[in-house]
Amino acid sequence: MAPPPDHRLPIKRAAISDQQRRREVALRLQADRRSDAQNRARQLASSVLSLGPEPATEPEVEPEQEMSEASGQLAGRSDLDPVRAARLRGPEVRKWFARQLMLPEWMVDVPPSLDRDWYVFPRPSGKRCFVVSSNGTTISRLRNGSILHRFPSNLPNGARTKDVSGPASSYSILDCIFHEPDETYYVIDMVCWRGYSLYDCTAEFRFFWLNSKLSETGASDPPSQYHRYRFNVVQIYECNLAGLQASYSGQVPYVKDGLLFFNKHAHYQAGNTPLALVWKDNVCSQYVLDTDSKGQIPSQQQVVLELQNDGNLTTSDDPPVALGSLSRDLIAQSGLRVGNLVRVAIKDERMRLVDGKLDLGELQLVGKTNHSRAFADTYSKVLFQHAARHAPLRIEDLVASIQSNSSMDNSQALDVEMEG
């Protein structure tokens, strides 16, 4: 029997042919990786954004200066390049991500100009994580760098769907809190979008970008086959009286865990920063006082610190702050090694502030912390917890600070006018 005419494919035939597909996949991966490599070389990431999002309407003034600033920032910021992270493998990836989150300090006193320079919003209770979408998957990583979820999402290149624009390998990185009860990622910051870094952008710009870009993608849509979890934006307020009030006592669709304050002008800075602050009391958080490893609130304040070479116990600040020490005998006895995180109890009555520095007095070893813990407490956390037990910073204090600020502002404004 004659074969079918040249162009006519019989409907009943062996349907699978994988080789051409393998060839195409290989070619596509190569093209993506070339584009990655060239973009990396261009260091597109920071320079694009330092030019602003609306270049067409930007006045033609002093671009040169802006550019040189941009390159200056680049030089000093080698470990913040998210594209470079694309090259890391295995445990390096985890370490890298562990260093990338911006960690708010605890608010132990009220920063000046709270109402002018800061945003505030109610912090969702849950797991703080970095969400990275690229190459058709979305991965969320906890603070210690370990993976929380791997899933398809509507974030750019977050699922292997056919309608993506741009190279599949371009990254988007969001700073999120995963809220278990409604299985939703609440986005609290945007670090990188479609391969372009927002590290060197102000919080003001990042929030603007976050609100405009996220909604374009359908990431806030309800979960579906190619979008396993919903991403919601947290409502962010100017830190005036109304904003503070709304954050503190307003209804939100998630369980609150304190308030977060972001300085509008601060860039995204990995590690601890005083330009982002967390504050809580019993009204806006269920977890004001730290619990121990059994989930109980211990009678004495407990602190997690890192054991150093010299036997000192330090915080996770950069540089670390030594808050006490363990004797060599005790170290040997308990089988501790340098770098271990240890939980110690503070004898309250011995703790005091001396010349603005914390002196914990005698420390009592409780034990090693469990594995998932990656960092020691920060200095500000120790202080906040101490204050919470004795003389907490109250919501009234925050309100008072804003009120006094605004009156001061008015007078300053008047002064200026009169001078003019």
Next chain:
Amino acid sequence: MAMEITQALLAAQSPDGQVRTAAESNLKQFQEQNLPHFLLSLSAELVNEQKPPESRRLAGILLKNSLDAKDSFRKEQLTKQWVTVDPAIKSQIKEALLTTLASQVSDARSTASQVIAKVASIEIPRKEWQDLIGKLLANMTTKETPASLKQATLQSLGYVCEEVSPSDLEQDQVNAILTAVVQGMNQAEHGFEVRLAAIRALYNALDFAQTNFENEMERNYIMKVVCETAVSKEPEIRQAAFECLVSVASIYYGVLEPYMQTLFNLTANSIRGDEEQVALQAIEFWSTVCDEEIAIQEECAGTDEGNSVLHFRFVEKALHVLVPVLLETLLKQEEDQDQDDGMWNLSMAGGTCLGLVARTVGDAVVPLVMPFVQANITKSDWRSHEAATFAFGSILEGPSVEKLAPMVHNGLDFLLSAMKDPSSHVRDTTAWTLSRIFEILHSPSGTIIDQSNLPKIMTVLLESIRDVPNVAEKVCGAIYFLAQGYEDAGSASSVLTPYLGNIITALLSTADRADASSNRLWSSAYETLNEVVRCSNIPENANMIGQLLHEILKRLGQTMELEIVSTDDKERQSNLQALLCGVIQVIIQTLNGSEESLPVILQSADQMMVMFLRVFACHSSTVHEEAMLAIGALAYTTGQEFAKYMPEFYKYLERGLQNFEEYQVCSISVGVVGDICRAMDDKVLPYCDGIMSVLLKDLSNALLHRSVKPPIFSCFGDIALAIGEQFEKYLPFVIPMLQGAAELSTQIECTDEDTEEYVNQLRRGIFEAYSGILQGFKNAKADLMLPHAGHLLQFTEAVFKDKNRDEGVTKAAVAMLGDLADALGPNLKLLFKDCTFHAEFLGECFQSDDDQLRETATWTQGMIRRVLVS
């Protein structure tokens, strides 16, 4: 003077190998020493009625081979050769060819008509041999012309039409040809052979008849004659007439309407009762109408302008009568058809056409087919049962999921139980239908497969994969698409996890089966394994995939032990190695996506590399394409570590890059160079002299398939980016190549989409090369590029103004502009001030929907501004 070569031509066909070889080499010598006289002697042999038919036939073939070749480069050479032959000799040869058409020997006539067409294909576009058509037509109009000459003349006209393009003939020549051909079809005047030659010539002439088909009177006349010919008494002529109708449907769909009632009756009668060869063409007519209407629907999809394109919905209008005619054909199976999928008979053609009908009309086909399915599927004779299943399987693509899902849901159990039917035809078609269901209708969010029926489906598939080879192959297809439904499904793919071990085991033992008559079953098993690996949930199954990797490596090792006696053995070994390397490649790509599973690959990297090198080593002449692809994936995964493999691997890489005959291998090797550059960075330096010299040679090689050239340019960019300023020494070679290619790309005439796409790819490659070089030189040697900046800007401007520019080129061009400004800085101030197209170009990019393009343009704008204010 022509030479006497009869003896040589006869000897060249001698059964005695020695005699043959000697004669062949004599002829070859003659050809090389004096081509014009060689050709003249061949034509003298062909025309001479005194010579034996065997020597005349070979003379004709050698003539034809001196004028035409499949390979386009060779063909170009032959054309040039012919053009330079002395016109006096050429005219003698052509005269001899035309005289041969009147020969008594039919072989000589038929060979001559083919050679005439080959000469015409060279000369007519050059406006030579302008009296050819006139001379041929004279044969037709002279009363006393014998039938044999008329037949040969019509054949020649047909072949000429096949060889030359419509634009090369004048309309009056076309008119005369059509008149001659149509007259040749006159039943009262001509015998069988002339009429057959005429209708076949018409088939080739249809492309030329554009103007004639626009004229209603001429069109009516042509269609009337073809339809009359379709009911001639000789089946060969009827078949050829239906072939013409198929071609008319495809070329002149827009004017078919007035003839459709007649055409429907003709085709339906033929499908029902004519001889198979004729009926197949009648079915093909409807398949072609479907092709046209599907294409129209796809063109109009998403636009409201359904009416701006002529869409007559012939299929929809004929549906109620067409579908029953097609369903009847499904019952006309052949006894052993399940043994050969390539088999083309009434049932296959009917099912294929029904599938196209379903894609054309969608839901409307379902109520017309389902009664047939229901009436026949439970009958005990295999023909009814198989035809019903085939009908159902054929209409799965086209109708909506909503329409089909309930029926599939109700029928699935029945189909699964039919996998135990005594007839292997039934089992074969049932397995095929299952695979179509999974391919078209199954997705994780769909309702076709759920936790309630998945266990049963898996049980049946894993049992049936042990069925006879043809059924097992279809079952592999079913597993492939079942797995594919969970691709990109994230954790939803976990539902396959409980079965994964058994699936892998079953596929591995299927790949081992000794009863497969061809490699096809093995190949289906391994390719299905690839899809199962891609769709498996990592990291959940990372360990199992790791074990699979070891098993595959073991099997790859065993292929080296196979005893190789014949070329068949060699081919079998090579195919098996290809399949196994393919699986490894997929495993690497799947596992390197996750940090938990990455160590699985890294641990085995040495072992894999050793295997790949052994695969290369056991093929002396060529480099294994699949092994090369797998190495690319491995290089990306291992990063700088790959350097340790380079000393051993390099020679194979070089061999792959030199393999211009198998351009796919060459192209993949070029891609692997890119992978290696990105993996090794400047550690690739020691190999660059070698790589660069092969790549440069490739670029100057006229025999290399053109599709490999753009990737080579991109690859220059990869190398420059990896080795930075060390690229300087290649600049004197690379820059002229890039400039030459840039120039060429502005000169190529884009007559078709393929050429258009090629020009775009070439330009993209050129821009990527410049980007890599500029970035690589940026810190130390940027000034080296200064002399080329003017040219680059001119080229970019030319590309900007090209209306055929695609988005890939736009991106690469804009990025390169930014790289140029970034690398050369203030030096370019005057150049950028003088040429202003970049503002317009960037403005266009800001209007794009593509975020990445807009952002690249923003960056480039920043870089250019920095230069302008410097």
